[in-house]
Amino acid sequence: MKVTLLQHTPNPERSVALAAKLCYSASSISDLEEKLSQADTTEFLAKIMSLGHQSVLEHISFTFGIDGISRACSHQLVRHRLASYSQQSQRYVTFKGDDFPMVVPETVSSSPKRNEIFAEAAKAAAKAYKELVDDGVPAEDARFVLPNASETKIIVTMNARELLHFFELRCCERAQWEIRTLAIEMLRLVKPAAPVVFSSAGPGCVTGGCPEGEMTCGKIKEVRAKFDHL
Numbered sequence: 001m002k003v004t005l006l007q008h009t010p011n012p013e014r015s016v017a018l019a020a021k022l023c024y025s026a027s028s029i030s031d032l033e034e035k036l037s038q039a040d041t042t043e044f045l046a047k048i049m050s051l052g053h054q055s056v057l058e059h060i061s062f063t064f065g066i067d068g069i070s071r072a073c074s075h076q077l078v079r080h081r082l083a084s085y086s087q088q089s090q091r092y093v094t095f096k097g098d099d100f101p102m103v104v105p106e107t108v109s110s111s112p113k114r115n116e117i118f119a120e121a122a123k124a125a126a127k128a129y130k131e132l133v134d135d136g137v138p139a140e141d142a143r144f145v146l147p148n149a150s151e152t153k154i155i156v157t158m159n160a161r162e163l164l165h166f167f168e169l170r171c172c173e174r175a176q177w178e179i180r181t182l183a184i185e186m187l188r189l190v191k192p193a194a195p196v197v198f199s200s201a202g203p204g205c206v207t208g209g210c211p212e213g214e215m216t217c218g219k220i221k222e223v224r225a226k227f228d229h230l
Contacts, residue, residue, distance in 0.1 A: 001103075001181060004065040005189040006155070012060040012194045016160070017041040019056040020048045045196045057160035057197060062190050064156045066182065070103035072148035073178040076170075082162040087154040091140035094133060100126035101151040103178065122149060160197050163190065171227070172203040173217035188230055202227035 132142040170183035204211040
C-alpha cells in the first residue's frame with residue numbers, strides 16, 4: 001500500500017479560523033483576514049475545536065492518491081459518502097499480465113499452507129480472466145471472476161470534518177486491518193498540514209470512552225499512547 005497526500009487547501013487552518021471568526025464578528029471578511037495573525041489563528045482554532053464547532057472544517061479538503069489496496073478495502077472506503085472518489089476501472093482497464101496483482105492478508109501469508117491455497121485460487125482466477133479476455137469476452141464481463149483481493153488504485157478527496165469522522169471509525173482497533181492501516185497513514189500525512197485540527201484525531205477512545213461497548217479491544221491506554229505519538 002502506498003498513500004500520498006496529493007494536495008490540500010492552501011493554509012488550511014487559517015481558512016478554518018477565518019470562517020469561524022466570521023460567525024462571531026460584525027467585521028468584513030477583508031478586515032478579519034487582515035487582522036488574523038498566526039498566533040491568533042492557532043489559539044482561536046484550538047478553542048473552536050474544543051467547543052465542537054466543526055462545520056467550519058468543511059471549508060478545507062485533502063486529496064490522497066492510494067495505490068495497492070484491495071477491492072475489499074476500497075468497498076469499505078467508498079461507504080464514506082461525504083467524499084469524492086476516482087477509482088481505476090476494471091471495466092475500461094484490461095489486465096494483460098500472467099499474474100493478477102493481489103493483496104494477501106498476513107493471516108494467509110504467514111502460513112505456507114494457507115499461502116499456497118490462496119496463491120492457487122488467485123492464479124486460477126487470473127488464468128480464467130485472461131482466457132475469457134483472449135476469447136473475446138469484454139473486460140467488464142471477464143472481471144466477474146476476479147476476487148476481492150484484486151489490487152486497485154483510487155484518488156480520494158475529503159473535507160476535514162469528514163476525515164475526523166473517518167479516522168474515528170477506521171483507526172479503531174476493531175476496524176478491518178487493511179482500512180485501519182490506510183486510515184492511520186492518511187492521518188499521519190494530514191497532521192503536519194493541519195496540526196490543530198487533527199491534534200486529537202484518531203479512534204473514538206482517544207478523546208472519550210470506547211464507543212464499541214462490550215466489543216471493546218480493551219487496550220485504551222495503549223491506543224491513546226499510540227496516537228499521541230503518531
